[in-house]
Amino acid sequence: MQLHQYIIQQTQLNSKSVENTISLLNEDATIPFISRYRKEMTGNLDEVHIGEIVKYKEEFEALEKRKKAILKALEEQNILTIELTEKVNTSKDLIALEDVYLPYKKKRKTKAETARLQGLEPLAKIIMSQRVNDLDYTASKYIKNDVNSIDDALEGARFIIAEWINERTDIRNNIRRELERFATISSKVIKAKKEDEKAQKFKDYFDWSESLNRIPSHRLLAILRAENEGFIRIKIEVDSERLLQRIENRIIRSQNECAAQIELAIKDAYKRLLFPSLANEALSNAKEKADESAILVFAKNLKQLLLGAPLGEKRVLAIDPGFRSGCKVVCLNSQGDLEHNETIFPHEPQNKKLEAIKKISFLVEAHKIEAIAIGNGTASRETEQFIKKIQFKNPVDIFVISEAGASIYSASKIAREEFPNYDVTVRGSVSIGRRLQDPLAELVKIDAKSIGVGQYQHDVDQTKLKKSLDNTVESCVNTVGVNINTASESLLSYVSGIGPRLAENIIKYRNENGAFISRNDIKKVPRLGGKAFEQAAGFLRIKHGKNPLDNSAVHPESYFLVDKMAKDMNKKVEEIIGNKELIQQIKLEKYITESIGLLTLKDIVNELEKPGLDPRAKTKVFSFDKNIKTIADLRIGQLLPGIVNNITNFGCFVDIGIKESGLIHVSNLSDSYVKDVNTIVALRQQIVVKVLEVDVHRKRIQLALVK
Numbered sequence: 066m067q068l069h070q071y072i073i074q075q076t077q078l079n080s081k082s083v084e085n086t087i088s089l090l091n092e093d094a095t096i097p098f099i100s101r102y103r104k105e106m107t108g109n110l111d112e113v114h115i116g117e118i119v120k121y122k123e124e125f126e127a128l129e130k131r132k133k134a135i136l137k138a139l140e141e142q143n144i145l146t147i148e149l150t151e152k153v154n155t156s157k158d159l160i161a162l163e164d165v166y167l168p169y170k171k172k173r174k175t176k177a178e179t180a181r182l183q184g185l186e187p188l189a190k191i192i193m194s195q196r197v198n199d200l201d202y203t204a205s206k207y208i209k210n211d212v213n214s215i216d217d218a219l220e221g222a223r224f225i226i227a228e229w230i231n232e233r234t235d236i237r238n239n240i241r242r243e244l245e246r247f248a249t250i251s252s253k254v255i256k257a258k259k260e261d262e263k264a265q266k267f268k269d270y271f272d273w274s275e276s277l278n279r280i281p282s283h284r285l286l287a288i289l290r291a292e293n294e295g296f297i298r299i300k301i302e303v304d305s306e307r308l309l310q311r312i313e314n315r316i317i318r319s320q321n322e323c324a325a326q327i328e329l330a331i332k333d334a335y336k337r338l339l340f341p342s343l344a345n346e347a348l349s350n351a352k353e354k355a356d357e358s359a360i361l362v363f364a365k366n367l368k369q370l371l372l373g374a375p376l377g378e379k380r381v382l383a384i385d386p387g388f389r390s391g392c393k394v395v396c397l398n399s400q401g402d403l404e405h406n407e408t409i410f411p412h413e414p415q416n417k418k419l420e421a422i423k424k425i426s427f428l429v430e431a432h433k434i435e436a437i438a439i440g441n442g443t444a445s446r447e448t449e450q451f452i453k454k455i456q457f458k459n460p461v462d463i464f465v466i467s468e469a470g471a472s473i474y475s476a477s478k479i480a481r482e483e484f485p486n487y488d489v490t491v492r493g494s495v496s497i498g499r500r501l502q503d504p505l506a507e508l509v510k511i512d513a514k515s516i517g518v519g520q521y522q523h524d525v526d527q528t529k530l531k532k533s534l535d536n537t538v539e540s541c542v543n544t545v546g547v548n549i550n551t552a553s554e555s556l557l558s559y560v561s562g563i564g565p566r567l568a569e570n571i572i573k574y575r576n577e578n579g580a581f582i583s584r585n586d587i588k589k590v591p592r593l594g595g596k597a598f599e600q601a602a603g604f605l606r607i608k609h610g611k612n613p614l615d616n617s618a619v620h621p622e623s624y625f626l627v628d629k630m631a632k633d634m635n636k637k638v639e640e641i642i643g644n645k646e647l648i649q650q651i652k653l654e655k656y657i658t659e660s661i662g663l664l665t666l667k668d669i670v671n672e673l674e675k676p677g678l679d680p681r682a683k684t685k686v687f688s689f690d691k692n693i694k695t696i697a698d699l700r701i702g703q704l705l706p707g708i709v710n711n712i713t714n715f716g717c718f719v720d721i722g723i724k725e726s727g728l729i730h731v732s733n734l735s736d737s738y739v740k741d742v743n744t745i746v747a748l749r750q751q752i753v754v755k756v757l758e759v760d761v762h763r764k765r766i767q768l769a770l771v772k
Contacts (some may be wrong), residue, residue: 066157072121082108086118095561096536097543098600102620104664112540128159135166144169160241160346161234168232177228180221183212189225192323200322219326226327227334231342236312240339243303244347248277252288252297265763267291277301277351282358283715285351286521293524301344309335356525358714363519363530364537366712369748370518371541373504374684376464379435382428383498385468385490386440386448388412394425395494396432400551401502403484404432406491411451412444422455429457437461438501440468440493446694446722462686464501465722467710469517470508471496479510479555501684505545509538510555518748520713535559542604544680546618549587549605550580562600567593583611584621606677613639617676619669626656626669641673648673687751689722696725696761703756704771709746717746719754719768727766729754734770745770 066074069084076083085106089099096119100112107115132153139145139153149165156162172178180186188207197203200219207218230236254271258264270288280288291297312331317324378399385393392412396405405428411421428434439449445465452463474480475492484492499507513534514522522530542559549557549571557568567590574590581587584602588595603620610616614624630651631638641647653666690705692698707719710726716734718726734745746752758767 068122068125071125072118075121076114076117078110078114078118079108082110083118086110086115087122090119090122093596093600095539095600097540097561097604101543101618101668102603102622102665104668105660105662109664116536128156128162131159131162132156135162138171139166139169142169164234164237175228176221176224180224183207183210183221185212185218185221186225188218189222189229192222192326193226193229195317195319195321195323195327197323198321200326223326223330223333226330227338230312230316230331230334231338236315237339237343239311240308240343241347243308244301244343245278248301248303248344248347249274250277250280250285250288250299250301250348250351251275252291252299254297255295258296261296263294264291264296267294267296270297277347280351281714282355283520283713285355286359286524289352290521290524301348303340303344305335305340353526356529359519359521359525360530360533362713363522364533365743366518366748367513367516367534367537368541369712370516371505371508371538372544372681373749374682375503375505375679376436376501376684377503379502380433381436381438381498381501382425382432382434383438383466383494383501384440384448384452385471385494385497386442386444388444389414390490391415392421392444392448393490393494394428395491395498396428396434397495397498397502398432399502401495401499401506403487403491403495406487406494408490412447418451421451425452425455426457429461434461436501437463438466438498439463440471440497441465441720442468446689449689450691464684464686465689466497466500467517467720468493468497470511470515471500473515474507474511477510479553483553505541505681506553506556509542509559510553513538518711520711546604546606546677546679549607550575560601560604562597567597581607581610583607584615608677613642613676617642618672619676623661623665623669626661626666627673629656642676643674645674685751693722695723696759696764696766698723699756699759699766701756701759705754705756707752707754707768709748709750709752712742712746712748714742717742719752721754721766721768725764725766727754727756727768729768729770733757733768 069080069087072078072083072087073080085103085108086099089103089106094103096112096115099107099115100110104110110118135153136145136150139149149169152165153162156165180189185207188204191197191203192200201215204215204218204222208214212218212221251274252270252272254264259271267287267290270291273288275284288297288299292299309331312335313328316331317327380399381397383395383397387393391408391410393408394406395403398404407424409421409424410417429437437452439445439452449463449465471493472489474496475489480489480492480496484495496507496510508516514530539559539561542556543561547556547560554565554568554572557563557571558565560568563571570590570592571587575581578589584605584607587593587602587605588598593601599622603618606617607615612624614621614627619627627638627641631641633655634641634647634650636647648670651670653663653670656666657663687708688706693703693705705721707721707727709717710720711718714731716728716730718728720726729746731739731742734742739745753771754768755771756766757769758765760766
């Protein structure tokens with residue numbers, strides 16, 4: 066099977082679209098570039114479909130690589146036949162391929178191998194023929210060396226037969242199907258750990274049983290974590306008697322002594338080889354599906370967070386709140402540059418409220434502050450209430466900002482390079498303020514796993530998680546576009562075609578030569594060749610540059626079209642940009658060529674209407690209930706304002722202004738069935754919730770969505 070055929074079979078996408086996308090990927094084109102600027106070639110495939118093509122392309126290539134390795138191994142053993150080559154080459158997945166290879170795979174010393182060395186394989190073949198009536202007499206002929214009795218001979222022969230049974234693809238697939246349809250996963254608490262305080266969060270799984278193919282991803286990951294931490298034991302179970310009977314029906318054709326030996330060998334093969342291996346495989350497959358589900362949720366959440374509403378280029382005072390150590394205050398200009406920092410002590414034990422009020426009032430006035438960002442960690446509510454009591458001369462919006470990952474950023478190499486002369490407390494405060502100004506630009510500096518918008522991120526496949534999150538960040542960065550003259554190295558590294566090395570070169574060139582004044586100047590960056598420019602240029606913005614199109618998503622390769630459109634209207638390019646009335650007069654069909662179709666032309670005119678428009682919404686001021694400061698203040702039936710701070714498959718978590726987030730279970734999101742939580746709520750959405758249940762001891766809060 067060819068690559069494009071394999072992908073079409075898996076995705077059901079159009080053949081031409083798949084072939085052209087593969088061609089572009091082989092030329093090192095990125096997903097954002099392909100989806101945005103090669104729509105005619107792909108048939109308007111979006112990033113999700115292109116991502117699927119990438120996934121199955123890699124899957125196919127991994128399969129082909131494994132086939133070559135197996136064929137080479139078989140050839141080295143001098144056992145490669147035309148039939149075996151055909152079986153290897155026609156295997157459609159890794160499981161089927163490994164089953165083909167299993168009988169020929171070099172094994173560690175097994176009971177069957179020992180029996181073969183003792184010369185018992187002929188006896189095993191005789192038994193499998195099921196034609197011998199006096200089996201003891203036949204077996205007695207094999208008593209020699211380490212084989213001391215008839216029982217030893219028969220046992221050794223059964224080990225060989227058990228291995229043959231284990232290697233039969235039809236039997237393995239039959240058990241696989243049974244496990245896939247009917248297996249259950251059960252868990253039991255380890256008695257010695259039952260009262261362990263850390264085990265209590267897994268209390269629900271102390272005695273649990275559920276269908277393996279129906280268990281939700283979050284529950285399976287929780288059970289596996291509990292097992293890994295030593296609190297429970299898990300078991301995969303299926304109707305073994307039914308499976309044994311099926312295997313016997315496939316193999317046993319007589320009622321003589323051979324049949325009895327084969328029956329014993331079947332039971333041994335099932336208990337010792339088949340079931341342990343295939344049960345682990347079934348659990349591994351379930352874990353893989355759970356990982357994929359968890360990673361998908363994480364990626365969706367991350368995308369919503371990264372594309373969260375920015376305040377924009379406003380002057381911000383940011384506060385990292387604290388009690389004993391005080392509140393670290395920083396002032397940032399509209400570009401996010403640090404202008405001032407100091408510490409105030411408005412809370413216990415110092416309680417220097419008056420001094421803190423004077424200081425904040427002075428800083429807001431002196432630095433012309435337009436908004437205040439307060440971290441949502443320790444002392445956040447107290448600091449918010451303190452700030453809201455200050456009478457400022459001019460209106461100042463107050464925001465509570467998530468601190469998730471701020472401590473990781475503040476201790477990172479990136480933060481040290483940005484602020485070599487300041488400690489982690491200052492860097493953390495700066496990060497809080499910048500998250501308000503532009504969450505995307507700031508959060509790309511932090512390992513996505515540390516941002517706190519997923520569950521069980523440490524339990525899933527870390528390679529797949531990183532790849533998914535990196536793709537998500539790349540998609541978000543290129544969706545918004547990047548100002549090349551102000552962007553950080555971290556932000557630039559996610560631009561299509563750039564990467565860390567070129568991002569570093571861009572920053573260095575910018576520092577040495579000043580701001581870029583045109584997209585063509587980008588080509589002067591060392592090692593940034595034509596391919597990188599092609600991939601990146603459309604996503605890089607230059608404000609107030611020579612060419613007004615440089616601050617748009619129109620790719621330089623299409624500038625000539627815009628020039629022609631303007632010339633045909635006897636206008637300059639800058640005259641038609643943003644002029645909706647003029648743009649609507651353009652007859653797009655006139656500009657269609659072999660390589661440029663209506664899809665690209667529509668994108669161009671849409672961009673001309675609103676060049677460089679940030680696709681993100683604008684941020685809104687929000688206030689928590691001032692009377693709720695700890696979980697002890699909650700009462701059943703209360704209606705509270707909250708912000709969605711995490712979304713899972715089983716519901717969403719809501720920040721109601723205290724340390725503990727409350728859970729709206731999926732059943733409490735709507736009166737009707739909810740298939741996807743994301744259709745009801747979005748990350749950072751401001752909502753109203755009703756308190757249903759409060760468990761102070763376990764620090765759990767159950768909520769319902771009101772609006």
